[in-house]
Amino acid sequence: MSDTGIDEASAGLTTQPESDATSPTPAGIGVSGWLRWARRTLTSMRAALILLFLLAVAAIPGSTFPQRGTNPVEVSQYIVRNPTWGPVLNRLGMFDVFAAPWFAAIYLLLMASLAGCVIPRTRLHWRAMRAQPPAAPSRLSRLPEHRTLELECSPADALTAAETVLRAQRWRVRREVVESGESTWVAAEKGYLRETGNLLFHLALLALLVAVAAGGMFGAKGQVIVREGSAFSNTLTQYDSFSPGRLFKADRLVPFTVRLDQFRATYQEDGMQRGAPREFAADVVYSTGPGTAERKATIGVNEPLAIEGTKVFLVGHGYAPTFVIKDAAGKVLLDDSVVFLPQDGNFTSDGVIKIPDATPQIGFTGVFLPTAERDPVRGGFSSFPAPLRPEVFLSVWRGDLGLDKGTPQSVYRLDTSSMERLGLKDLKPGQTWTLPDGLGTLTFTGVSEYATFNVASDPGSGWALAAAVMAIVGLSLSLFVRRRRLWVRVPETSPDSMVEVEFGALGRSEAPGLDEELDSVVAAVQRAVKGV
Amino acid sequence: MASETTLAYISNNLVYASMLAYTVAMVAFALSFAQGRGRSDSSTSVRGAAETQTAVGSVSVDVLERTDVESETGSEPGRRAGNIGMSVMWLATALLLGAVIARGLSAGRVPWGNMYEFSITSALGISVAFLVVSLKRDVRWLGMLVVIPVLLTLGTAVAVLYTDSAPLVPALKSWWLLIHVSAAIICAGAFTLGAAVTVLYLMVTRVDRRVAAGESAGWFGSIAQRVPSADRLDQLAYRTNSFVFPLWTFAVVAGAIWAESAWGRYWGWDPKETWAFITWIVYAAYLHARATAGWKGHRAAAIGLLGYSCFLFNYFGVNLLFSGLHSYSGVK
Ligand code: HEM
Numbered sequence: 001m002s003d004t005g006i007d008e009a010s011a012g013l014t015t016q017p018e019s020d021a022t023s024p025t026p027a028g029i030g031v032s033g034w035l036r037w038a039r040r041t042l043t044s045m046r047a048a049l050i051l052l053f054l055l056a057v058a059a060i061p062g063s064t065f066p067q068r069g070t071n072p073v074e075v076s077q078y079i080v081r082n083p084t085w086g087p088v089l090n091r092l093g094m095f096d097v098f099a100a101p102w103f104a105a106i107y108l109l110l111m112a113s114l115a116g117c118v119i120p121r122t123r124l125h126w127r128a129m130r131a132q133p134p135a136a137p138s139r140l141s142r143l144p145e146h147r148t149l150e151l152e153c154s155p156a157d158a159l160t161a162a163e164t165v166l167r168a169q170r171w172r173v174r175r176e177v178v179e180s181g182e183s184t185w186v187a188a189e190k191g192y193l194r195e196t197g198n199l200l201f202h203l204a205l206l207a208l209l210v211a212v213a214a215g216g217m218f219g220a221k222g223q224v225i226v227r228e229g230s231a232f233s234n235t236l237t238q239y240d241s242f243s244p245g246r247l248f249k250a251d252r253l254v255p256f257t258v259r260l261d262q263f264r265a266t267y268q269e270d271g272m273q274r275g276a277p278r279e280f281a282a283d284v285v286y287s288t289g290p291g292t293a294e295r296k297a298t299i300g301v302n303e304p305l306a307i308e309g310t311k312v313f314l315v316g317h318g319y320a321p322t323f324v325i326k327d328a329a330g331k332v333l334l335d336d337s338v339v340f341l342p343q344d345g346n347f348t349s350d351g352v353i354k355i356p357d358a359t360p361q362i363g364f365t366g367v368f369l370p371t372a373e374r375d376p377v378r379g380g381f382s383s384f385p386a387p388l389r390p391e392v393f394l395s396v397w398r399g400d401l402g403l404d405k406g407t408p409q410s411v412y413r414l415d416t417s418s419m420e421r422l423g424l425k426d427l428k429p430g431q432t433w434t435l436p437d438g439l440g441t442l443t444f445t446g447v448s449e450y451a452t453f454n455v456a457s458d459p460g461s462g463w464a465l466a467a468a469v470m471a472i473v474g475l476s477l478s479l480f481v482r483r484r485r486l487w488v489r490v491p492e493t494s495p496d497s498m499v500e501v502e503f504g505a506l507g508r509s510e511a512p513g514l515d516e517e518l519d520s521v522v523a524a525v526q527r528a529v530k531g532v
Numbered sequence: 533m534a535s536e537t538t539l540a541y542i543s544n545n546l547v548y549a550s551m552l553a554y555t556v557a558m559v560a561f562a563l564s565f566a567q568g569r570g571r572s573d574s575s576t577s578v579r580g581a582a583e584t585q586t587a588v589g590s591v592s593v594d595v596l597e598r599t600d601v602e603s604e605t606g607s608e609p610g611r612r613a614g615n616i617g618m619s620v621m622w623l624a625t626a627l628l629l630g631a632v633i634a635r636g637l638s639a640g641r642v643p644w645g646n647m648y649e650f651s652i653t654s655a656l657g658i659s660v661a662f663l664v665v666s667l668k669r670d671v672r673w674l675g676m677l678v679v680i681p682v683l684l685t686l687g688t689a690v691a692v693l694y695t696d697s698a699p700l701v702p703a704l705k706s707w708w709l710l711i712h713v714s715a716a717i718i719c720a721g722a723f724t725l726g727a728a729v730t731v732l733y734l735m736v737t738r739v740d741r742r743v744a745a746g747e748s749a750g751w752f753g754s755i756a757q758r759v760p761s762a763d764r765l766d767q768l769a770y771r772t773n774s775f776v777f778p779l780w781t782f783a784v785v786a787g788a789i790w791a792e793s794a795w796g797r798y799w800g801w802d803p804k805e806t807w808a809f810i811t812w813i814v815y816a817a818y819l820h821a822r823a824t825a826g827w828k829g830h831r832a833a834a835i836g837l838l839g840y841s842c843f844l845f846n847y848f849g850v851n852l853l854f855s856g857l858h859s860y861s862g863v864k
Contacts, residue, residue: 016823045824052817056810056842063850064802098801212799221796302706304795313796454796459806461798475778507574512771 008505009137012128013483013508015121015195017045042109043116051110058106062097067088069098111209118202125195132174136185136487140504143487145518147503153531155490155499156186161528162186162362162501165521171486185489194508197477204471205423210466215460220244220253227320227337227450234310234455254310254457258286263317263449267385275346275385282314289332299453309457316452318342319349321368321392327403327440335356337448342369342411346382352414354401361401362439363414366394370447380426387447393426394442396435483508501525539638540696543592546631547652547690553624560617561676565755614672625659632656644713646706647851657721665725673759677728678860688848708790715783719776720843721798726772727840730833733765737830752809766829770822773836774834777815784808807846814839 041047066074075095079086093100140146151158159175165188166173171188222239224232232238234256237492244250266279282299288307305312320337327333333355340351353364366441371384372391380393399419402409409415423436434441484507490499503525505518627632632653636643643649662678665671739749749756750831759765787808792798799805818835821827
């Protein structure tokens with residue numbers, strides 16, 4: 001028989017797992033029972049919901065505590081300032097939340113749940129996509145949307161008209177041929193893309209995770225400071241800092257050289273935001289290996305330079321004052337620019353100079369001010385980021401630089417533990433300082449700039465983007481396509497000239513606009529019959 | 533330079549004018565509710581009355597249509613006030629649109645370079661979302677709940693977040709940022725609508741429960757009478773939130789693309805990114821809850837509001853409390 005109830009009529013509209021509220025407890029059903037229970041529990045909607053919540057909560061400390069990945073200095077300061085709780089929080093992974101095992105445990109569980117859920121759903125959906133719409137329920141009047149229409153034609157013609165209309169509107173149509181020779185209903189279904197989209201979305205999330213993880217493992221990123229007029233090559237030794245992924249191999253570094261010709265910066269000159277940066281650009285010349293042609297390029301903020309899958313980003317800049325240092329005999333010990341690191345938004349910058357070739361060794365610590373200002377309380381400071389009134393304050397030290405001890409030293413710090421300070425001086429460009437004790441002279445010759453570049457290769461980023469796009473497409477289908485079923489039924493016996501046709505429609509719980517759609521189908525059938 | 537200062541000045545005054553207009557609209561919407569109260573003298577029969585009226589029409593006339601039916605006869609008390617509210621709402625939104633455009637012209641760029649601008653543009657987004665919906669259906673009942681967040685947003689913008697008009701810092705000059713922020717502004721508008729409807733839903737179900745238990749409907753009874761049924765509200769909230777979710781996903785992805793070009797990594801768990809992620813996860817939980825037995829209805833609504841709180845926190849809390857790469861609020 002072709003008569004069915006509402007439950008069967010709505011069966012398979014979604015591949016959503018059955019309600020898991022009654023999931024039996026595993027008590028006394030052995031290991032395999034436990035495993036089955038664990039799988040069922042993990043892949044239930046409820047577990048997905050709870051894991052989503054856990055993930056959200058677990059991410060919170062990542063925003064409230066400083067994180068080692070982005071802010072290692074602040075983390076150590078935090079621990080020093082909080083001697084009791086700092087180490088405890090540290091042990092709990094609160095400063096490395098997104099690399100912590102408990103965070104990974106949550107998202108891996110979620111992904112396991114996702115896979116365990118999506119794979120069977122895909123199978124179900126695959127079957128549903130090739131199946132026929134279910135038979136018409138025996139009473140269409142019990143459906144959420146229901147219409148009746150009187151037509152002046154035979155029942156068979158009415159059904160044929162309905163079938164034609166529905167096919168033209170791209171429904172999947174099923175018209176049953178029954179043994180008695182006459183069918184009494186047409187069934188139609190539409191909106192399979194909703195489920196397809198939903199599955200695509202969930203699968204894309206899995207793909208996204210894989211792409212992000214792979215990018216992290218096979219990629220690498222490094223930071224390098226390049227002064228105007230100098231160059232860097234993409235080799236490990238040239239980086240100031242370098243963090244490779246776990247599976248990164250150094251021979252995968254793309255060979256190239258980038259020279260910084262000029263760094264350009266402009267700043268807001270007046271108003272409340274005086275000193276706010278307005279334009280940064282680094283004019284560079286690059287080549288991919290020896291013997292290849294040199295090419296010019298400008299790297300800006302938001303405009304990285306891409307060289308064979310490796311990208312060079314402009315992330316910072318600063319001043320490198322230039323000095324000439326001579327010993328008492330007039331021999332040049334140094335004639336170069338020296339990188340000073342900015343300490344505030346107006347580029348009050350700290351730096352050191354080390355002269356290991358002098359005997360005895362000498363060194364300088366200093367502060368560079370692009371726009372020097374004096375204040376009885378703060379002393380010297382900079383009031384504007386551009387070099388309007390550049391000035392350096394230098395201290396000279398004599399003794400052992402400690403370079404021969406074998407322990408690596410930062411080029412930005414002077415180890416003064418076995419040195420003595422001999423004097424202090426402030427200089428404007430062009431001024432020369434005759435160093436005390438006949439050590440020689442230092443001339444502050446001018447100011448050049450440097451740029452800080454991030455160099456990153458992330459082989460996963462393209463895949464991650466593709467997965468994200470897939471997720472958005474899938475999600476949109478899942479939320480905007482409506483899955484619905486429609487039936488047209490005629491009485492089993494009726495005169496050939498007059499028939500009362502019943503229409504009924506059913507959607508997923510969230511299927512707005514079903515009433516209007518049914519109205520339009522009814523109207524189209526009416527028109528079709530009149531036209532016949 | 534002079535004309536730019538003038539434009540900024542005009543923009544500021546237009547913001548004030550729009551706030552005045554929104555306040556008038558709020559009063560009108562409030563009046564339309566207050567006048568409705570006289571209609572039912574016994575508050576316990578509030579929902580019952582609605583049901584009876586529904587039954588007068590054909591079988592499937594729902595509460596929304598009920599309002600339409602009544603408005604044709606013009607007998608609904610408070611209807612005039614509601615209409616005035618809508619008209620003033622259009623005026624206020626036009627003024628605000630002018631303010632946003634003048635601000636953009638004065639700075640020579642899109643008007644969302646700092647929190648002040650983002651706020652006034654979001655307020656515009658909320659109003660426009662509401663007005664667009666109002667073209668298709670009668671949503672005067674929602675006016676009050678839209679105008680309040682708009683006024684709060686504008687008030688905070690003017691009082692706390694104000695920043696002089698100025699060009700963008702280099703990191704913010706990017707097409708992807710433009711796309712990212714405009715998507716986020718639309719999200720802000722729609723998330724707010726969704727939350728407003730959710731709040732109404734929770735209140736109406738409360739009234740329904742009290743009425744069912746034979747208690748007095750309480751102060752909200754007369755308002756509950758003038759809004760759609762709980763089911764209808766629930767569905768509207770779902771539809772709004774499910775419209776926003778893909779857009780929010782897109783906004784986050786666009787932000788990641790921008791972050792990649794600006795900082796060399798597309799995701800770095802900066803506080804702003806972290807809270808965007810949390811917001812996204814909570815709204816995903818909301819959508820799941822709607823499909824999970826035992827979580828539909830109230831609990832799902834609560835999760836929706838939690839998601840909205842995360843969104844708000846990401847905007848106000850993260851910009852003002854945490855330091856991160858996204859510290860572009862311009863507030864000193
Ligand atoms: C990474 C974690 C997950 C995210 C972000 C996520 C997100 C979403 C979203 C946004 C929807 C909304 C689509 C709609 O309402 O139609 C959805 C639906 C759905 N999700 Fe997930 N999901 C996740 C994990 C899971 C897991 C583990 C399961 C397995 C139980 C699952 C099963 C479902 C089902 C069955 C639907 C369809 C609900 C319906 O038919 O309305 N999801 N998911």
